[in-house]
Amino acid sequence: MTQTDFLTLLPNILLVTWACILLLVDLFIPQKRKYITALLASFGLAIVMGIVLAQAGREMTAFNDMITVDGFSVFLSVLFLATGLMSIAIAYGYLKRMGIERGEYYTLMLFSISGMLLMAQASNLIVIFLGLELLSIPLYILAAWARPRQESEEAGLKYFLLGAFATGFVVYGIAMTFGATGSTQLSAIVASVSSGKAVTSLLMIGAALLLVGFGFKVAAVPFHMWTPDVYQGAPTSVTGFMAVGAKVAGFAALLRIFVSAFPSLSADLTPVLWGLAAVTMIGGNLIAIAQSDIKRMLAYSSIAHAGYILMAFVSFANPTVAPDSVASALFYLVAYALTSFGAWAMVIALEKAEGKGLEINDYAGLGRKYPALAAAMTVFMLSLTGIPPTLGLIGKLYLFRTAVEGGFVGLAIIGVVTSLISAYYYLRVVVVMYMREGDAQVTTNDSWLNITIGATALATVILSFLPAALFKLAGDAILKLF
Amino acid sequence: MDFLTNPLNLVIFFPLLGVLALLLMPSGKKDLLRWTALVASLLTFGISIWVLSLFKAADADLQLGLNIPWIQVAGWNINYATGVDGLSILLVLLTAFLSPISILSTWTAVEERVKDFMIFFLLLEVGMMGVFLAQDLFLFYIFWEFTLVPMYFLIGIWGGPQRIYAAVKFFLYTMAGSILMLIAVLWLGINQNSFSVPDMIARSGSIPAEIQMWLFLAFAAAFAIKVPMWPLHSWLPDAHVQAPTAGSVILAGVLLKMGTYGFLRFNLPLFPAAAIKAAPWMAGLAVIGIIYGALVSYSQKDVKKLVAYSSVSHLGFVMLGLFALNPMGIQGGILQMINHGLSTGALFLLVGIIYERRHTREMDAFGGLWKVMPVYGALMLIVSLSSMGLPGLNGFVGEFTILLGAYGSSSIGSPWFAGLAALGVILAAIYILYMFQKMFLGPFDKEENKNLKDLNWREIATMVPLLVFIFWIGLYPKPFFTLMAPAVDNLVKIIQTASMALH
Numbered sequence: 001m002t003q004t005d006f007l008t009l010l011p012n013i014l015l016v017t018w019a020c021i022l023l024l025v026d027l028f029i030p031q032k033r034k035y036i037t038a039l040l041a042s043f044g045l046a047i048v049m050g051i052v053l054a055q056a057g058r059e060m061t062a063f064n065d066m067i068t069v070d071g072f073s074v075f076l077s078v079l080f081l082a083t084g085l086m087s088i089a090i091a092y093g094y095l096k097r098m099g100i101e102r103g104e105y106y107t108l109m110l111f112s113i114s115g116m117l118l119m120a121q122a123s124n125l126i127v128i129f130l131g132l133e134l135l136s137i138p139l140y141i142l143a144a145w146a147r148p149r150q151e152s153e154e155a156g157l158k159y160f161l162l163g164a165f166a167t168g169f170v171v172y173g174i175a176m177t178f179g180a181t182g183s184t185q186l187s188a189i190v191a192s193v194s195s196g197k198a199v200t201s202l203l204m205i206g207a208a209l210l211l212v213g214f215g216f217k218v219a220a221v222p223f224h225m226w227t228p229d230v231y232q233g234a235p236t237s238v239t240g241f242m243a244v245g246a247k248v249a250g251f252a253a254l255l256r257i258f259v260s261a262f263p264s265l266s267a268d269l270t271p272v273l274w275g276l277a278a279v280t281m282i283g284g285n286l287i288a289i290a291q292s293d294i295k296r297m298l299a300y301s302s303i304a305h306a307g308y309i310l311m312a313f314v315s316f317a318n319p320t321v322a323p324d325s326v327a328s329a330l331f332y333l334v335a336y337a338l339t340s341f342g343a344w345a346m347v348i349a350l351e352k353a354e355g356k357g358l359e360i361n362d363y364a365g366l367g368r369k370y371p372a373l374a375a376a377m378t379v380f381m382l383s384l385t386g387i388p389p390t391l392g393l394i395g396k397l398y399l400f401r402t403a404v405e406g407g408f409v410g411l412a413i414i415g416v417v418t419s420l421i422s423a424y425y426y427l428r429v430v431v432v433m434y435m436r437e438g439d440a441q442v443t444t445n446d447s448w449l450n451i452t453i454g455a456t457a458l459a460t461v462i463l464s465f466l467p468a469a470l471f472k473l474a475g476d477a478i479l480k481l482f
Numbered sequence: 483m484d485f486l487t488n489p490l491n492l493v494i495f496f497p498l499l500g501v502l503a504l505l506l507m508p509s510g511k512k513d514l515l516r517w518t519a520l521v522a523s524l525l526t527f528g529i530s531i532w533v534l535s536l537f538k539a540a541d542a543d544l545q546l547g548l549n550i551p552w553i554q555v556a557g558w559n560i561n562y563a564t565g566v567d568g569l570s571i572l573l574v575l576l577t578a579f580l581s582p583i584s585i586l587s588t589w590t591a592v593e594e595r596v597k598d599f600m601i602f603f604l605l606l607e608v609g610m611m612g613v614f615l616a617q618d619l620f621l622f623y624i625f626w627e628f629t630l631v632p633m634y635f636l637i638g639i640w641g642g643p644q645r646i647y648a649a650v651k652f653f654l655y656t657m658a659g660s661i662l663m664l665i666a667v668l669w670l671g672i673n674q675n676s677f678s679v680p681d682m683i684a685r686s687g688s689i690p691a692e693i694q695m696w697l698f699l700a701f702a703a704a705f706a707i708k709v710p711m712w713p714l715h716s717w718l719p720d721a722h723v724q725a726p727t728a729g730s731v732i733l734a735g736v737l738l739k740m741g742t743y744g745f746l747r748f749n750l751p752l753f754p755a756a757a758i759k760a761a762p763w764m765a766g767l768a769v770i771g772i773i774y775g776a777l778v779s780y781s782q783k784d785v786k787k788l789v790a791y792s793s794v795s796h797l798g799f800v801m802l803g804l805f806a807l808n809p810m811g812i813q814g815g816i817l818q819m820i821n822h823g824l825s826t827g828a829l830f831l832l833v834g835i836i837y838e839r840r841h842t843r844e845m846d847a848f849g850g851l852w853k854v855m856p857v858y859g860a861l862m863l864i865v866s867l868s869s870m871g872l873p874g875l876n877g878f879v880g881e882f883t884i885l886l887g888a889y890g891s892s893s894i895g896s897p898w899f900a901g902l903a904a905l906g907v908i909l910a911a912i913y914i915l916y917m918f919q920k921m922f923l924g925p926f927d928k929e930e931n932k933n934l935k936d937l938n939w940r941e942i943a944t945m946v947p948l949l950v951f952i953f954w955i956g957l958y959p960k961p962f963f964t965l966m967a968p969a970v971d972n973l974v975k976i977i978q979t980a981s982m983a984l985h
Contacts, residue, residue, distance in 0.1 A: 324557055331556075367639075368595070387631060387657075388624040397620075398556070401668045405557075409665065416661035423657055427634075427650055435638045435646050471556040 001063075008062035008069050011048045011055070011077065012114050012121075018044035019110035026103030034101050038092045041106035042085055045113070049081040052117075065187060066124040075330055075477035076120040076252045079337060083245045084113045086452050090345045091237035093446035098353060100146050100235065108138035109241065116249040123260075125174040125184040128253050132170060132217070135249055136163050139242060143234040151355065155233025162226040166216030173209030176202050186261040193264045207262050207269060211276075214257075217250035218306045220276055221283035228291075231299035236351055239295065240344030243302045244337045251309055251333060259316060259326060260479050270317040274411055277314055280307030281418040289425045294347055294360050297425060298340070301384055304422060305336050311399050311415060315406030323478065325406065328398040331474040335395030335460075339383040342456030346377045349442050349449055357441060360429055364438020373442060373450075374433045376457035381426040383460045386419050391464045398471075488548050489533045490564045493574060494611040496526045497581075497604035504604070509597040516589060519600035523582040523607065530578035537571055542968035544617060544680065552621070559676050563618040568969025569746055570614045572816060572962065573739055576823045577610045579947070580735045584728035586944045587831050591727055591838055592640060599640060603728065606632035610736050614743060619667045619677040623660070626704075626740070630656055633729065633737065641724040648724035655717035659707035666700035670752075683751045683976065687983065691755055698756035701749050702764075708741030711764075711801060712771035715794045722790035727834025730786070734793050734830060735823035742800045742819055746812070750804070751973055754980030757807065761893040764805040769902045771798030776909035780916065785836075785843045788917055789829045792869065795906055796822045802903055803884035806894055807977050811887025812970045813963055818880030820962070821955060825869040825877055828948045832862050835941055839934055845917060850926030855936045859922045861945050866918050868952045870910040876955035881907060893981070 006013070022044070026037050052074055060069040087109060095101040115135030122128040140163060144156020178184050180202035181192040192198045215223040231239045258269070284304030291297035312329035316322050350357045350366075367374040383392030396419065403412040432438075443449070463470055485491060500522025507515055536546055547565030554560070566574060585603060592599050609632065612625030630653055638649030671677045674685050689697070707714045718738075722730050750757050775795030782788040800822070803815030835858065836851075837843050852859035868875035871882075889900040937945075955962060 327556055367598075371598070382631065388628045393624075393627070397664070397668065400665065401557075401672065404665065404668045405672045409669070412665055412668070413662075416664055420654065420658050420661055423654060424650070427653060430634075431638060431646055431650065434635060435649070468553050468555050471553065471558065475556045 004060065005062040005067075008055075008060045008067055011051050012117050014051065015044065015048050015110055015114040015117065018048075019107050019114070022110065023104070023107045026107065029103060031101070034096075034103055035092065037103040037106050038088050041110055042088050044110060045081050045084045045088075049078060052077045052081065061123070065185060066127050067121050068123040069121055070479065071477040072255070072326075072330075072479045073120040075473060076248065076333075077117050079248060079334060080113055080116040080120070080245060083241065083248070083337060083341065084109060086341055086345075086456075087237065087241040087245070089448040089452045090240060090348055093443070093449055094235070094237045094348050094351075097443065097446075098146060098235065105142070105145065108142055112138040112142070112241075113245070116245055116252070119249045120252045120256075122253070122256065123186045125177060125186070125257070128257065129167075129170060129174060131249075132167065132253065135246060136167070139238070139246060142238040143230055143242070145238060146235045149355075151233035152235060155230045158226055159230045159234075162216065166213045166223070168213075169209050169216070170213030173206045173211075173213055176206030176209060180206055186257070189261045190263070203262075204265065204268065207258075207265055208272070210257060211254075211269070211272070214250050214254045215276065218247050218254065218309075219303045220306050220310060221280040221303060224280070224284070224303045227303055228296045228299040231302070232293060232295045236295065236344060236348045240341055240348070243298070243344060244341050247302065247306065248333050248337060251329065254313070255326060255329060255479065258313060259322075266317040270314055273310060273313045274408065277307050277310035278411060278414050280304065280310060281414055282307075285418045285421045288422065291425070292360055293358055294363070294429070295358055297360065297429075298343055298347065301422070301426075302340060304418065305340070305384070307418070308332065308396065308399055308415060309336070311403050311408075311411055314408055314411055315402040318406035321402050321406045323475070325402045326479055327471070327474040327477070328395075328402045330477055331398050331470060332395040334470060334474070335383070335391040338456050338460050338463075339380050339390070339392050342376065342453055342460065343380040343384070345449055345453045345456065346373065346380065349373060349446070349453065350440065352441065360432055361436075361438070363429060363432045363440055364436040365433075366438075366440040366442070367434035369440055370442050370444075373453065376453050377433060378430050379457045379460050381429050385423045385426045387423070389461055389464050391460045391467070394464050394467045484548065485550070488564075489529065489536060489546050490566060490615050491548065492529045493526060493533055493578065494564070494608060494615055496529055497522055497607040497611075500604045501601050504597055504601050507597065509595070512593070512596045515596045515600050516585070519604060520582055520585045522604060523578075523585055526607065527578040527582055530575050533566065534571065534575060537566065537965075539568070539965050540968060542972040543567060547615070547617060549617075549678075552618075559671070560620045561618050561678055562621060563678055564615045564621075565617045566615060568966035569816065569973070570743065571965055572820050573614045573736075573743055574611065576739070576820055577607065577614065577736045580731060580823060580827055581607045583827070583831070583944050583947060584731045586940065587731065587834060588726070588728045589940055591834060595639065599636070602632040602635045603732075606636070606732065610732075610740070613740050617679045619671065619679060619682070619748075621677075622679075623664060623667055627657070627660060629737065629740070633733065636729040637721055637725045640726040640729070643724075644720065645724045648720040651717050652721040655707055655714075659704035659714075662700040663704035666697045670697065679747070679752075686752050686754060686976075687980070689753070694753045694756040695759065698749055698753040698760060701744065701753070702760075705741040705744035705749065708744065709738060709797050709801060710741070710794065711767050712774050712794065712798070715771070715775075718794065719787055719790045722793070722830075723784065723786050727830060727837070730830040730834070731827045734789075735827040738793060738797055739819045739823060742797065742804065742815065745801070745804055746816070746973075750807070751976050754977045755984055757805070757977065758893050758981050758984060761805045761807055761891075762895050765802055765888065765894045765899045768798040768801035768805065769899050769906075771795065771801070772903050772906035773909065776906050776913060780909065780913040783844055783846065785845055785917060785921070786830070786833050788913065789826060789833060792910065792913070793822070793826055795910060796826065796869075798906070799881055799884050799903065802888050802899065806884070806887040806891035807974065808887050808891050808893075809967070809970050809974050810883055811891055812973065813966055814880055814883030814885075814887050816966050816970070817955070817959065817962055818884055821868075821876040821880040824948050824951050824955075825865055828861075828865040828945060828952070829869060831944055831948075832858070832865060835937065840930065845920045847928060848921040848931060849924045849928060850922070851931065851934070852922045853926045854931060854934050857937050857942070861937070861949070862922065863918065864949060864952065866914045868956070870914045871907050874956050876952045876959075879955055879959045
């Protein structure tokens, strides 16, 4: 390990070390003072974020090019770390309230985040795989965190089995790609394809298997079956973390692989991705209509949003809009992360012990009793639909624009029509909050939760008026191409 | 600093100050909240008068606006561009004029959640002003979609028994149209490398005819639903009937005009060739709307529904005028937008007044009302006559100009459209006089109506300003035509150029 290796990987090294230390330190922290663990974990994340920001603007590679730090990885790493911070903020009070507070929660979260960072930085399929496992295994445990509760155990097991199944696809895809090109290094794969040495049919199979494997991770239709059950059964603080962090990480890997390693396949893959995006948008939005449980509804909504983001992969096939399509995916990931996270935080605010307070009807009367919270939830719902003045609208416009610009008007039309469908079920939450009488019960004394809700809602609105900076950041977060 | 002191920005964003003030007030002090909202909207009206005084009527171009870069990264070329011209100045004034009147009408009608009501109402005003003043398609779209949100809450929280159904239907219906427009907006933005409306008008000739037609249709989908044109009108009776009175006034008075304004501002100058081709079809739909709206109005038992369907008929006239594509028709169309806002706004106010007293709007529940409520009856008579187009009142001027324009229009191609539309004027007389007769004339035979009180001063105060304009436009419409004439001539010139290129 050279000094560059060390400096490049410093965020990960620090995060994992910090997590290990925390695991030990936590043993000496009495059960009543677990906030210390939470604070220490947040502190670690903040330090790592500082280091990542210090890496910004540079392009570095390490460990024989297996790790790449570029604008893309920095952008996503910051997003992951911010997600981690917010996840801790919403988890602390929630875990205590639900009686499932254990210090390992935060440690596992740190491990999972380090996996996400690794996925954003990987430029070798093996490293991507390592990152994927490092990300997933702690999540399997976290999904089952509310252990005596059957739903949570079921969620953990289901997530584990299907996740392992999906990982199988990824590994097999890596093997096929290796067979086709003789390397797992992304740059070597590109070189082998462009020199004509690669076995195209094997490479296609490899790419397809990788697509399936990551399709599971990002919950694209038809690989989404696990999502509603797991999202519903897992503790909500974990669900929020999964819905944002794990999904963004899946997209990070997909972007890295399909954009920088398989650009030559884009012509062949475009129809597949087109179909995948269309089916995901349609399926997710249609099934969401039928949900009466807010967690399941948001789960299907997160499936639908995977479809919108997949649009960017389709428009990537057109070289003139390729940079914009990556940027639009990144932009939308931020918009989605903020909005979706806020919505999950709202779910936590209303959730009671024993899984009560999770029906959409439990939100009745919120508008009158807690106007600020209801206004925040309205912002999230509008943003997920794509109605101004929210960041979700700007993000969707960017995705649709790249699709139209790339010549995929049909896909853009599917996108807007499914947005219309989604308006129906997002609005239902608003209807229930403001237009039905009820007695919504909210945990009001959880100030970290309230801060998260307020901050995400404000950011969703304010950034929609001043999106230029975020556009610029997303545009500068260029993937290193080989 | 420019941004904050720009007169148009003040018109758009001044109601936000009211919103901020309302947010800081306790929700229990209802009168304070009402006065704050009223004052905010009155001041906005004052600013709009200031804008009018700065407006140069002889100038056909966009005026007083701003054009500053907003989002200029990642291939976007979006400006914060505003401007007012002859096509929009009257609508801006109408919006600013109707808002305080509507707020005044809620004094006793809205008792629940007054604070929220006023906040949503002022937000709606911001959105409407933005729609009429935005000169960048992206900005326009944002304002356009934004108006949905407060209106949705106004209907859904303070509406009638079917309010939730009506609110959701209103939202989804309107959004269905605007998403198609969104794709067209993005297509234009990409291909013209600008979202600026004047730039696009200048380059409108460069779009191939076939694509122009598709874009025209995509925009028309959004606007036709909003107008609403037959057969896309089915959201309107629900929304109108369920909305609270103030909501109905604004919905009929201003929100529907956003649709006709959209045709005027975007469809005609951006896709003139397509507009010429589509003119007979649009005129045909407009005429069907005129007749259909009138017939359905006649068969209503609920006064509010009658007024709602009459909007379909009246807006048909506006569309017929706009697609006559000649100065006469378009000027008549714009004036009729204002007329409809005044007359139908007034009708909804009057219906709201009686509903507040009797909690029913069934015409059968009334009869001989003139005896107990003479002032109310007199006002209703004037407004009804204005709505049906009696000479000397505003409706006549607009409809007559439209019919003249449509009769001589070469793009519609046949005088029959105007002829059939004229039938609509007669039908309007039938359904409105029928309503008036049932409610105000005849024997006074319902016990429940005995104790009805005539209008109080506040209610009269909401009606008087409307009556002033109803008479003014009816007797001396010239100043209104003067305001719009240069801009309309300009628009017609664009269309004629395209028409010459076609032949």
